[in-house]
Amino acid sequence: MKNRTEIELLAPARNLELGKAAINYGADAVYIGASRFGARAAASNSLADIESLVQFAHKYKAKVYVTLNTILYNNELEEAEKLIHQIYNAGADALIIQDMGILKMNIPPIPLHASTQTNNFSTERICFFDQLGFDRIVLARELSLAELQKIRAATKIDLEYFVHGALCVSLSGQCYFSEVTTGRSANRGMCTQACRHSYNLVDGNGKRIILNSHLLSLKDLNLSSNLSELIHAGITSLKIEGRLKDINYIKNVVSYYRKKLNDIFKSEPQYVRSSSGNTEINFEPDPERSFNRQSTNYFLFGRSKNLINTYSPKSIGKKIGTVDTVGSGYITLNANDKVNNGDGMCFILNNELIGFRIEKVVDNKVFIADTSNFSSGTVLYRNYDHDFIKLLESDKSIRKVTASIRVSEKDNNLHFELTDEDKLTSSYIVEQLPETAKDPELAERNLISQLSKSGSSMFNVTEVINKCKTSYFFRISELNEIRRILFEKHMAARTAAFARKDTDRQPKMIDFPKKEVDFSENISNKKAGQFYQEHGVEKQEKAVEVSSAKENQLLMTSRYCLKYELGFCERFQGARNTPSEPLYLEDKNRKYLLQFDCKNCFMTIRLENKS
Structure with missing residues (x-):
């Protein structure tokens, strides 16, 4: 079938071991942190490990994306630029970034993905990144199916969307809670997860109306029942969150989504997976049996209640x-x-x-x-x-690429040809013909039996075709050696055949949607400032991380609304006799002001200055 759309299952990798596990259990691509500048500071990896993961992945036509998605300081720009070259030389397929200063660096032609940390929520903003020359945009988790369809219609770029895992209550890249209250910035990979803490809810009269409750702690995302709708909406990369999760979580959740997608591809052949091979697992995957805080589809079909677990942020x-x-x-x-x-x-x-x-x-x-x-x-x-x-x-299941072996006789030589599911062929030639077999039937059985054995290799030989007119005698050890050499040559051939797609990105001088930007653009270095200036921004503020917190500093912006969650929404729920405002969250240290933009349906949390 022509014009089939490739769909990618993208899985997290805390380290080399988990990256290999994710690919082995069905991921078409993985994302992994480098030694520095990743949004999960606790999940960093050496260049040697990234290179090893790339080599493993490419044998299956799977890809490796490296996260460099924190904001950078001036004294880090040179190191970051050097690291990007090293990541490219390690064979990585793309770089996931947040800091626009990277676009002003002298970097190799590695494809760039705009991290969800770049606040990819509005269609206008996403169109800017599309026209700018990014290769992919990681969309905000808060977007609805209708909004995804609108974005797809307005853009040509590859779109990635989260389908499973933990949710940030703030718009990504727009949370300053951790930085302002502890000095540990979420935009620097050091989030203290203030949203998972317990708070009191205080009304405008100072009355504590809810005590010690996890009012911002969202349930986990699970869109496994909505994969077909997302694919039809134009999402081509379906992303699992969890770079801090363990290997059992990876095995279970990746296998579950792999199975779901394979079922879709069987009934909708216009879609196809973007990598090769298949894994026969010895367990029935079930995400509820791994870490989860109960599940929600969040805003996929619009606003709903019961998004939080008030009693605990734990599984x-x-x-x-x-x-x-x-x-x-x-x-x-x-x-x-x-x-x-x-x-x-x-x-x-x-x-x-x-x-x-x-x-x-x-x-x-x-x-x-x-x-x-x-x-x-x-x-x-x-x-x-x-x-x-x-x-x-x-479970030690191994991802296998289906293959067949053809044996033929040419010019007094025996040719052993292995052809895999991607139509790639490798051959091994026995230059001196063996003796004629005294027992042709036994020789045929041994030939098929020994060449079909795949053991712990990456191949699943489903057919051995013997085209020889004469039956030849081989010792079992000789057939095993032929198979070993053939597998070894073909693994090398698959690695060599993988063609990484460099980007042909060219600088484009298009205007940013705004002429003035505040701290929420997270401009933390001179190159980022230069980027916005060159794209028509006339006035810009520095990032919170390199400036002083303001009076009533904005801590986060969220599409989640606590008033709606608690049934206090006058606009959509017709609530009456609601608590007097302003409302506050309160912990052991201070109070935080809640503000509600009811026209646009956003909630903000601000620092309530101590008096």
């Missing part, structure tokens, strides 16, 4: 059932799944998540250390699935 896991009876040192369950010794369980009591461990299970009795907080009907969740984790840890 709640999968609902198992309810308590049936409470005995002496044990409980019995009405459960929809079997529980096991060592399982970690939890339940919600008085808006608090309480965890416990199963000591042992005997018949229908679940023995635990403390039964005092349980009653019949208590809802239970499992956030540590002991047997499932053991299954993930023991």
Whole structure:
């Protein structure tokens, strides 16, 4: 079929091991941090490891994108430019960036992706980056399906969108909470996750109307049921969040989305995956059995309630059932799944998540250390699935590229040709014909049997075709050696055949959508300032990180609205007798002012100066 659209499943990689695991379990591409300047400071990697990951990925036609998506300071520009050249020389397929100063550097022709940290929310802004020459835009998580369709219609650029994982409550790149309150900037990869803390909600009269509640802690994104709609809307890269997650999370979640996408491709052949190979796993993937805070589709179909978990930012896991009876040192369950010794369980009591461990299970009795907080009907969740984790840890599945081997006789030589699913062929020639086999049937069986064995290689030989008119005798060891050499040559051929696509980006002098920009453009160095000046910006402020916090400093801008979440929205919910405003969040240190732009449906949080 002509004009098939390639769809990419993009997975996170904390390090080389997890990057290989992500590719092995079905990712078409991975994104990974370099040694510095990544938005996850705790997930940095050496150039040697990036190069190793690139070599592994390219054998499957998979890609590696490197994150350099923090803002930069003047004294870091030279180092960052040098690092970009090193990343390019390591073979990386693209660079994910936030700082526009990079566009004023002398950098190699590596494709550039505009990170979600560049605040890719408005169509006008996205069109600017498209026309500027970026190769891809990582879209804001807050965008709805209708807005995605509008963006697709207005642009030609490759579009990437998050489909799974943790959500930032602030518009990406627009959160200054951590920087202003602790000096650790989210735009520098050091977010302290203030949105996951607990707060009191205080009304305009100083009354605390909600106490000690995680009012900004969003549930996790899960759009696994909406992949087809996203693809039809023009999204070509579907991104999983989680560069700080462990290998079991990667195995489980990547496998789950791989399976979902493969099912779509079977029914909609106009779409095809962007890399090669397939992995036969020995477990049934289920994202609820890995780290999750319960799920939401966020704004995909418009504004909705129940976006937060007020009781905890921790993983709640999968609902198992309810308590049936409470005995002496044990409980019995009405459960929809079997529980096991060592399982970690939890339940919600008085808006608090309480965890416990199963000591042992005997018949229908679940023995635990403390039964005092349980009653019949208590809802239970499992956030540590002991047997499932053991299954993930023991799974050593290998991604395989389908291939066939053809044996033929030419000019008194034997030719062994391996052709894979991408129509790439490698050959090995036995220059001296072996002896004629005394038992042709046995020789044929041995030939097919030994050449079909793939073991721990990356190939799955599904067919051996023997075109020789004469049956030749081979020792088993000789056939094994032929297969080994053929596999080795073909792996090298696949690596050599992968053609990285350099960009032909040319500087374009188009005007930025605004003539004046404030600190929210995150201009933290002279090259970034030069970029905005050259693109028509007449007045610019410095980033918060290189200036002083202002009075009532803006801490974050969010499409999530606490008033709507709590049922206080006058515009859409017709709420009456709502708490007096202004509303504040309060922690142990200070109060934070909440402001509501009801016309445009945004909530902002500002620093309430101590008086």
